[in-house]
Amino acid sequence: MPNGLILGIESSCDETAAAVVERGSRTLSSVVASQIATHARFGGVVPELASREHLRAIVPVVRAAVAQANITLADIDAIAVTSGPGLAGALLVGITYAKALAFAQGLPLIAVNHLEGHIHAVLLHEREAAPTSDPDAQALALVVSGGHTHLFLCRPAHNAWTYSLIGRTLDDAAGEAYDKVAKLLGFGYPGGPWIDALARFGNPLAVPFAFSHIKTKLHLAGKAPRTKAARTAPIANLDPRFLFSFSGIKTAVLRYVELHNLRPEALARAARLFPPKIRNCEPSASESQYKALPPTPPNTKEAALALCPQPVLDLIASFQHAVVGDLMKKTFAAAESLGATRILITGGVAANRELRARFAAEAQRRCLRVAFPTFALSTDNAAMIAAAAWPRFQAGEFAANDLSADPSLALGR
Ligand code: KG4
Ligand code: ZN
Secondary structure, rough: OOOEEEEEOOOOOOOEEEEEEEOOOOOEEEEEEEEEHHHOOOOOOHHHHHHEEEHHHHHHHHHHHHHOOOOOOOOOEEEEEEEEEOHHHHHEEEEHHHHHHHHHOOOOOOEEEEHHOOOOOOHHHHHHOOOOHHOOOOOEEEEOOOOOEEEEEEEEEEEEEEEEEEEOOOOOHHHHHHHHHHHOOOOOOOHHHHHHHHHOOOOOOOOOOOOOOOOHHHHOOOOOOOOOOOOOOHHHHHHHHOOOOOHHHHHHHHHHHHHHOHHHHHHHHHHOOOOOOOOOOOOOOHHHHHHHHOOOOOOOHHHHHOOOOHHHHHHHHHHHHHHHHHHHHHHHHHHHHOOOOEEEEOOHHHHHHHHHHHHHHHHOOOOOOOOOOOHHHHHHOOOOHHHHHHHHHHHHHOOOOOOOOOOOOOOOO
């Protein structure tokens, strides 16, 4: 009789994570080693550094997840690992380790799509927090993160789930726009939490950003969109009302910054928030040179607020207001068109407070159910991977020995 314990491993981007989840519905442990400090000064994830950091972290993170679950490896029934989409080198670290561990322990291996994992983060939270909320009902899911802005119709079918792609971004993901705008304005990586924290101090209607209606272009018919996770259904098959595009607003913010000459003060802010580290000094730098460096200011959101003039706060608030408004407009239009009464919002951007508040209010107005993961389960983690693997485990859907990374793995048809 199995214990129903799945060890999940996630390494698709810049978080090395491991978790133990029981029967897809109870988290025994969830450990996440973030690489933010490594990538912050580059303003984005550097793939080679990500692979190196995963190599360093994978063994201690998995050991910590097993220890915190208060079990031993012998209690585990299967190992689940993210097989894509994501960075090839980063994915390979998790996959190689998971394969070796599964082989050594004589356990089955389950391959999980990262996007499916994000969807199961909400289902896991619902099962843990509100088991009576019928987590197995059909739902429209918005996966909105640094790499994805996708709408899926999720249907439960005999202990498994099927996914239909309803809409997606044609270019940047929403989280990518957050990260690029934050970098442009002199904040750290990832940009979402900085913008989230600062937006409430600005006027959201100060800069009227607009999202134009997207038309399916004939010359793109049948082609996959230009995006990082490109291999999915042709956009010609998707309703243009449910297509997103975030590269335009990113450029609009850039133009605004240039026009209002905000760049010099953004650079000055970045220098104050992220002064060069002492270890970056020339090895020949003398002790007196180190002492001459200004004291490191705390790079907290409070420090950032003190360094932001009102026009910058207004720009941030207007950017966020426009992005959340566009996500809402298309998600609710899709729900209405599909007759979906339940909406799941997940992925790193689902941690955004304005997004949560406005989606919840609109859902209530329309008498729809909306659910989010916990803040910890919104960004990348391995509990969602272990939870998504549970139906596969029950169905005996195990990965072949030659499982490899699939950086552009698609979900849904
Ligand atoms: O899901 P995730 O951890 O990784 C990917 O699969 O991409 O999402 C990371 C993304 C980053 O772009 C980050 O800026 C964004 O989620 N993010 C946020 C917030 N927290 C993280 N965006 C807006 N508001 C937040 N509070
Ligand atoms: Zn993710």
